[in-house]
Amino acid sequence: MPATRTRPLPASLLDWGRPRLRDLPWRATRDPWSVLVAEVMLQQTQVDRVVPRWKRFLERFPDMATCAAAPVGDVVREWSGLGYNRRAVNLHRCATQVAAQHGGRLPDDLGALLDLPGIGPYTARAVLAFAFERDVAVVDTNVARVLARRTGRRLTAREAQSLADAAVPSGEGWAWNQVLLDVGATVCRARSPHCGGCPVADGCAWRGEGDDPARGSAGVSVAQPAFEGSDRQGRGRLVAALGGGDVPDADLARVMGWPDDPGRAVRVALGVADDGLATHANGAWRLPG
Numbered sequence: 001m002p003a004t005r006t007r008p009l010p011a012s013l014l015d016w017g018r019p020r021l022r023d024l025p026w027r028a029t030r031d032p033w034s035v036l037v038a039e040v041m042l043q044q045t046q047v048d049r050v051v052p053r054w055k056r057f058l059e060r061f062p063d064m065a066t067c068a069a070a071p072v073g074d075v076v077r078e079w080s081g082l083g084y085n086r087r088a089v090n091l092h093r094c095a096t097q098v099a100a101q102h103g104g105r106l107p108d109d110l111g112a113l114l115d116l117p118g119i120g121p122y123t124a125r126a127v128l129a130f131a132f133e134r135d136v137a138v139v140d141t142n143v144a145r146v147l148a149r150r151t152g153r154r155l156t157a158r159e160a161q162s163l164a165d166a167a168v169p170s171g172e173g174w175a176w177n178q179v180l181l182d183v184g185a186t187v188c189r190a191r192s193p194h195c196g197g198c199p200v201a202d203g204c205a206w207r208g209e210g211d212d213p214a215r216g217s218a219g220v221s222v223a224q225p226a227f228e229g230s231d232r233q234g235r236g237r238l239v240a241a242l243g244g245g246d247v248p249d250a251d252l253a254r255v256m257g258w259p260d261d262p263g264r265a266v267r268v269a270l271g272v273a274d275d276g277l278a279t280h281a282n283g284a285w286r287l288p289g
Helices: 014-019 032-042 049-061 064-069 070-078 085-103 108-114 119-130 143-153 155-166 173-187 231-242 249-255 262-274
Strands: 279-281 284-286
Touching: 014 032, 014 173, 032 049, 032 085, 032 119, 049 070, 049 108, 064 085, 070 085, 070 231, 108 119, 143 155, 143 173, 155 173, 231 249, 231 262, 231 284, 249 262, 249 284
Parallel strands: none
Antiparallel strands: 279 284
């Protein structure tokens, strides 16, 4: 079924969704920095884990200027435990660049946002929609899944974005995107979707029957490799340990969980350093200054 023939999402979705919006703390603010921190944290981290850490992070770094002025190691230390710690480095780089080039104010232009470190198409549009209330479509894995299932086939990234852009009601960018995100997260779920209670089931080409068109569609996440015993686990252990002080070379393999494989520990630790999360000097590993 061509994307152009897909039945548009009904504007009545707003009436269904407004009273059902999840009570998430970042939805109560339009502060661009607070919104950006939430969106970066929510990349690959579950909502219930983000809520307390978002609040704590903003207490430590309440604005971009504070973050930019702090050593990157302090930002990584505050981030530790959320996983994918490179996000913290990119957030610090973003704050530093905004301080240098935009007077400490996050720009409200798509092109300027995309030029900042760590901000891709999704995050840039999320900032525009949720901080500046622009009528742009935000397509994360949940929204991409809704669109693919409604269309009944796998979508390219361009097709998914085009369908989403066309659906945003004028003047309702903030609410529309929040509602659609919640539909994907709580109703049109990856597993056990509630098709019977879905507010956009009318016009959906899939409705839970046959192969799921969302599998393999652009923007829809796939299962992650096992975390236990992975390089990601070792990286996280090292960064967490560095938050408490230097790690001598002699302790590296033990700290990373591979006491019998020091070669692997060094290889992975070098990758951590390449990502800006650690430095090595005088026989020890430490957070960057």
